[in-house]
Amino acid sequence: MSATVAVGRPHTRLEGADKVTGAARYAVEYPVRDVAYAQVVQSTVVRGVITAVHTDAALAVDGVLAVLHHGNAPRVAAGVDAELYRLQEPTVHYRGQIVAVVVAESSEAAREAARVVRLDYDEQPYRTELSAQDPELYQPAHINPSLPTDVVAGDVDAGFAAAEIQLDLLYRTPSYHNSPLEPHASTAQWHDGHLLVHDSDQGSASVRDILARLFELPPEAVRVVNTHVGGGFGGKQYCKVQTALAAMAARQVDRPVRLALTRQQMFGPVGYRTPTIQRVRLGADRDGRITTVVHDSVTQTSTVTEFAEQVAVYTRNMYAAANRRTTHRLARLDVPTPFWMRGPGHTPGSFALESALDELALACQVDPVELRLRNDTMIDPESGKPFTSRNLAACLHDGARRFGWADRNPTPRSEQGGRWLYGTGMAGSCYPARARPATASAAGYADGTFEVRINAADIGTGARTALWQVAADTLGVPSERVRIQVGDTALPRGELAGGSTGLASWSWAVVRACERLCDRLAELRGGVPAEGLLVEASTHEEVAAQATLPRYAYGAQFAEVRVDGETGEVRVRRLLGVFAVGRVVNPTTLRSQLIGGMTMGLSMALHEAGLFDVRYGTWANHDLASYHVSSNADVPAVEAYWVPDEDAQLNPVGVKGAGEIGIVGTAAAIANAVHHATGVRVRELPITVDKLLNT
Numbered sequence: 001m002s003a004t005v006a007v008g009r010p011h012t013r014l015e016g017a018d019k020v021t022g023a024a025r026y027a028v029e030y031p032v033r034d035v036a037y038a039q040v041v042q043s044t045v046v047r048g049v050i051t052a053v054h055t056d057a058a059l060a061v062d063g064v065l066a067v068l069h070h071g072n073a074p075r076v077a078a079g080v081d082a083e084l085y086r087l088q089e090p091t092v093h094y095r096g097q098i099v100a101v102v103v104a105e106s107s108e109a110a111r112e113a114a115r116v117v118r119l120d121y122d123e124q125p126y127r128t129e130l131s132a133q134d135p136e137l138y139q140p141a142h143i144n145p146s147l148p149t150d151v152v153a154g155d156v157d158a159g160f161a162a163a164e165i166q167l168d169l170l171y172r173t174p175s176y177h178n179s180p181l182e183p184h185a186s187t188a189q190w191h192d193g194h195l196l197v198h199d200s201d202q203g204s205a206s207v208r209d210i211l212a213r214l215f216e217l218p219p220e221a222v223r224v225v226n227t228h229v230g231g232g233f234g235g236k237q238y239c240k241v242q243t244a245l246a247a248m249a250a251r252q253v254d255r256p257v258r259l260a261l262t263r264q265q266m267f268g269p270v271g272y273r274t275p276t277i278q279r280v281r282l283g284a285d286r287d288g289r290i291t292t293v294v295h296d297s298v299t300q301t302s303t304v305t306e307f308a309e310q311v312a313v314y315t316r317n318m319y320a321a322a323n324r325r326t327t328h329r330l331a332r333l334d335v336p337t338p339f340w341m342r343g344p345g346h347t348p349g350s351f352a353l354e355s356a357l358d359e360l361a362l363a364c365q366v367d368p369v370e371l372r373l374r375n376d377t378m379i380d381p382e383s384g385k386p387f388t389s390r391n392l393a394a395c396l397h398d399g400a401r402r403f404g405w406a407d408r409n410p411t412p413r414s415e416q417g418g419r420w421l422y423g424t425g426m427a428g429s430c431y432p433a434r435a436r437p438a439t440a441s442a443a444g445y446a447d448g449t450f451e452v453r454i455n456a457a458d459i460g461t462g463a464r465t466a467l468w469q470v471a472a473d474t475l476g477v478p479s480e481r482v483r484i485q486v487g488d489t490a491l492p493r494g495e496l497a498g499g500s501t502g503l504a505s506w507s508w509a510v511v512r513a514c515e516r517l518c519d520r521l522a523e524l525r526g527g528v529p530a531e532g533l534l535v536e537a538s539t540h541e542e543v544a545a546q547a548t549l550p551r552y553a554y555g556a557q558f559a560e561v562r563v564d565g566e567t568g569e570v571r572v573r574r575l576l577g578v579f580a581v582g583r584v585v586n587p588t589t590l591r592s593q594l595i596g597g598m599t600m601g602l603s604m605a606l607h608e609a610g611l612f613d614v615r616y617g618t619w620a621n622h623d624l625a626s627y628h629v630s631s632n633a634d635v636p637a638v639e640a641y642w643v644p645d646e647d648a649q650l651n652p653v654g655v656k657g658a659g660e661i662g663i664v665g666t667a668a669a670i671a672n673a674v675h676h677a678t679g680v681r682v683r684e685l686p687i688t689v690d691k692l693l694n695t
């Protein structure tokens with residue numbers, strides 16, 4: 001690679017001006033001739049069988065073209081994805097399941113008609129309550145993404161019994177709903193047996209593959225475009241139901257169809273983060289060295305497919321302890337299927353473990369930062385292998401220094417001013433650093449410009465900008481001479497924006513393609529042929545050959561809160577995070593990812609909660625008026641910093657991925673700060689006023 005010019009320098013998003021001027025098109029914004037509009041109808045019963053569909057009133061609405069349901073919808077292949085097997089059978093698996101789709105000349109007509117579709121059901125009994133006492137809890141064969149369900153090392157019973165300090169704590173988190181600005185949305189059109197979809201997703205390659213299987217087409221017959229995506233946070237991984245339904249509806253009416261879920265419809269049928277019940281046991285010596293850690297988690301899945309959130313996995317690798325056990329039990333309930341949400345597993349898991357560590361710090365009278373340093377380890381406790389790079393301690397030291405942690409009085413309720421109680425808290429953070437194979441192409445032109453192409457998904461992260469910077473440096477040319485294209489299955493294949501793998505995976509392929517182009521140009525002694533020169537490179541072999549070693553990004557989160565001693569109102573005054581995320585390609589967009597994650601963690605700590613009513617099998621709150629997401633006035637100065645973090649064994653650019661680590665640990669840092677302010681330990685999120693009233 002030539003001397004770094006672009007990588008490491010701040011740069012605003014290349015598409016920023018297009019986004020703020022409205023020139024950037026999202027999934028249902030492309031001008032499409034003769035387009036029709038679809039609106040979904042959801043089940044009003046929890047479990048049962050549809051016995052009749054009454055469509056007369058809907059079909060009588062002016063402009064309605066069709067009402068699709070299990071009796072008339074185009075058939076799709078079974079066994080691809082049970083959540084996409086909609087309108088194929090009369091079975092209802094959960095309340096809110098999509099049971100019909102209305103297609104009309106306008107979105108207004110579709111919406112009006114959807115209101116008057118009536119279905120009769122043969123209702124059946126159901127179970128919707130998550131309980132750690134549920135006798136039907138079971139042990140799944142694997143947890144996400146395909147990890148062992150239970151891991152045991154040493155003797156946890158003996159270790160816990162022998163420990164000088166013993167803590168046995170129960171934590172709970174509610175269900176959470178992804179709320180990207182752009183809803184789940186798709187425009188589908190069929191031309192001569194080919195399917196073209198403009199889609200809001202986190203990886204169009206996998207969407208294309210799934211659509212091809214669903215409609216029994218060769219993959220080449222399907223093209224999925226996701227040039228701009230208005231956020232996903234995990235909720236738009238793979239092909240989601242609206243994409244499949246838009247394609248079905250377009251086939252049925254033989255016209256292009258747009259289908260955007262409403263905000264209310266996003267609370268259920270596209271997934272949510274499972275509620276969790278977590279029991280954490282810590283055994284330690286008086287100096288706070290953990291000898292035994294047990295993390296048992298209970299979460300839910302649906303009867304449709306199994307989704308097993310890896311809640312206790314955070315505890316497998318984060319801190320040393322000779323005796324350790326992590327387990328996962330699932331309740332299979334008549335509820336919508338849970339799905340990915342930022343920092344899956346690690347986000348709820350770190351709330352429990354990092355809160356428990358705070359409780360341990362108090363029990364041992366050891367400073368919480370020092371406690372984490374004492375339990376730091378350069379050897380992965382799970383695999384016994386050295387971490388490829390572990391800069392947790394650097395994050396803790398740097399964070400404590402920047403935050404002014406040393407001045408802290410450790411005694412809870414030690415700082416008051418009028419009716420306000422002040423407190424500070426902190427937590428550790430980590431997230432796996434992984435990469436997936438990808439292919440990229442690089443083209444050189446006679447006018448001295450270059451174009452790099454890869455089907456990366458830029459879901460608002462700044463991925464295309466970072467890849468453009470990497471390309472310019474690898475080509476050794478000013479970035480103004482480089483163009484980049486992402487977000488289309490017509491481009492060389494890249495996998496999804498998920499699991500914080502995007503930039504690591506795509507930049508690897510971009511580097512290899514640009515290196516190959518440079519080699520070819522060198523052979524031609526710099527002269528680009530008039531028709532240009534195009535090369536392609538894949539990282540499949542390199543990624544497959546990479547040794548399986550423990551690789552993680554790390555962080556330290558610090559929070560300062562004030563709590564109204566009379567009303568229980570909590571205000572976060574300051575959030576500060578220091579992270580070790582490998583090489584920094586673009587400080588502007590990295591910072592944006594980190595403070596975004598931290599803000600989402602703040603939202604989880606204080607505001608977000610799906611209020612599930614077990615009687616009705618659905619959430620009482622299903623819009624942004626009642627499902628509270630932190631807004632500007634809730635968010636204080638959020639500061640994100642990073643420490644040098646070199647990992648030669650990672651990937652050519654040395655990036656670890658930073659989309660998720662910002663949310664991991666944030667809620668615990670805030671809960672710990674609330675305890676420091678008030679002396680009240682909140683073990684069930686969110687931290688609402690009722691839990692702190694008259695403290």
Ligand code: MOS
Nearest residue numbers: 234341342498499
């Ligand atoms: Mo992330 S929850 O893997 O998009």
